[in-house]
Amino acid sequence: MYRRISYLQMKKRKARRRKMIKAGCALLMAAVIGGASLALAVNALAAPENSAMEEAGTEGIQGGTEETISGNVAVPGPAEETAKKEEGVPAIVIDPGHGGEDEGCAGEGIREKDVNLAIAKLVRDKLDGMGYQVMMTREDDTYIAKEERVKNANEYGADIYVSIHQNTYEDGSVEGIETWYDGSDSERDSKRLAQLIHQETIKTTGALQRQIREDADFHVTGKTIMPACLIETGFLSNPGERGKLATAEYQEQIAEGIVRGIELYFHPKTMYLTFDDGPYVENTARVLDVLKARNIKATFFLVGENVERNPEMARRIAAEGHTIGIHCYNHDYEAIYQSVDSYVQDFEKAYQVIKETTGVEAKLFRFPGGSVNAYNKKVCKEIAEEMTARGFIYYDWNASMEDAVKEPVPEQLIANAKESALGREKVVLLAHDVVYATGMCLDDLLDRLPEYRMEALTEDLEPVHFQMK
Ligand SMILES: [Zn+2]
Ligand SMILES: [Zn+2]
Structure with a gap:
C-alpha cells in the first residue's frame, strides 16, 4: 500500500x-x-x-x-x-x-x-x-x-x-x-x-x-x-x-x-531609500518612525536652512544611524547654479551647519535637482569636477516616488516608486521626507517591495550618476 x-x-x-x-x-x-x-x-x-x-x-x-x-x-x-x-x-x-x-x-x-x-x-x-x-x-x-x-x-x-x-x-x-x-x-x-x-x-x-x-x-x-x-x-x-x-x-x-x-x-535586490530637502519636524519624524520600526537605514540629504530650523530632527537622523548627506544650504536653484563659486559657497555653508549640528562630516551629497538639470547645464560638469576634487561623492537616483509635486496622492507615489524601480538589482530611490504623503505611504510602499533589502548609501558604493554631456 x-x-x-x-x-x-x-x-x-x-x-x-x-x-x-x-x-x-x-x-x-x-x-x-x-x-x-x-x-x-x-x-x-x-x-x-x-x-x-x-x-x-x-x-x-x-x-x-x-x-x-x-x-x-x-x-x-x-x-x-x-x-x-x-x-x-x-x-x-x-x-x-x-x-x-x-x-x-x-x-x-x-x-x-x-x-x-x-x-x-x-x-x-x-x-x-x-x-x-x-x-x-x-x-x-x-x-x-x-x-x-x-x-x-x-x-x-x-x-x-x-x-x-x-x-x-x-x-x-x-x-x-x-x-x-x-x-x-x-x-x-x-x-x-x-x-x-x-x-x-x-x-x-x-x-x-x-x-x-x-x-x-x-x-x-x-x-x-x-x-x-x-x-x-x-x-x-x-x-x-x-x-x-x-x-x-x-x-x-x-x-x-x-x-x-x-x-x-x-538573495534580495538592494534599494537605497534617499530623502531630500529635510529635515522638517513632523514629516521627517513620521519617516524616521517607519524606518525605526522596520530596522531600516536610509540616507538623508539635508538642507542647511532646515537643519538650522529643526536641529533636533537632524540630530535624531544621525542618532538613529542613517547616512547624512548634503543637499544645499539654500534650496534656490538660480542662486546656487550661477557659477562654480556660488555652488561651492552654498555647499560649504551647508557642510558647516550640518557638522556643527549633528557632528557628521558628510562626504556624500546630492545636487538640488540632480547633477544635470535645467538650471545648471552650463556649469554642471565644472561643479561636479570641483566637488570630486574636494573629495565629495555625489549621488543621483534611478527611481523616484515623484513626490515633489503639488498634490501627491499616496497610492500614486507607491506606484511611481514600484514602476520606476524597473526591477533593477540596485535602486537608488528619490523621495522627500518633507512631503506629508510620502511619510504616510512609506510603510505601505515598503510592504510592497519584499524583493528589496533596504540599505543606506556609503562612500564605498559605486554611485548612480546622470549622464553629463
Ligand atoms: Zn490542500
Ligand atoms: Zn531638493
Missing part, C-alpha cells in the same frame, strides 16, 4: 543533498473550522473521495481549514535519523499537501494531492539545480501526518518551509492564487516569504491575484519554527483553472514562480 523509500534509495538521495522525511505514526488530528475545534478519530482505511476539508476559499468566505482531517495510520518506517542540513547553504522544505488516502480536494478526477506533488517536484528540481538543499515532506503518493512534516522540518533546521496546495469552493467561478502565513508570529520572516512567492507566482502564471492572508492558523504555517507559507496555486472547483492546473506547462509556470520567490527571499 505504501510505496516507501528504501534505505538504499535514501542514501542515494541524501548524497544528492535531498532529504527525505520518515513517515509518521498514528495521530489524532484536530482541525479548526470557523473557530470550532473538531477532533476526529483517524480512520485506518476509509478515505471517501473529498473527505478532506479543503482550504479556505474567497475573501469573505468564512472559515475553511487547511490540512485534511481525514487520513490514516501510517506504518512507522525503519528507524532513520531525520536528515540534518549542511551549514552554509539555504535549506528549504517543500511540502506537497496531502498524499495517500488523503487526497485533498478534487474536481473532475483531477486530485489535489497529485497536482501538489507534481508542482513540488518541479520546484525541488529547480532548487536542486541552483544549489539549494531541499527536503520534501513526501516524494510520492504517501500519507504523512502534518505533525510529522512539521516535526521533521523543525528537526532538520530548515531555513524556510513552503507548502503547496490547491483550493476549492462551492462557487465554480472563483479562481486565483492565495497565499497564507501566520501573522501572529512576527519573529519569523514569514510575511516576506509569502509576499515573494505570491507575487512571483502571479507574475509567471498571470493568474488572478487573490489575497495574502496572515490569519493562517494551519499546522504547517503555525507550528514550524522557520519562516513558512502555504500557497494555494488555484481552484480545482473552477473548470478553467482546473484544466490549466492539470497541464505540465502550467505546473511549470507555478513552479518557476515559487522558485523565483524563494530565490528573492534568500
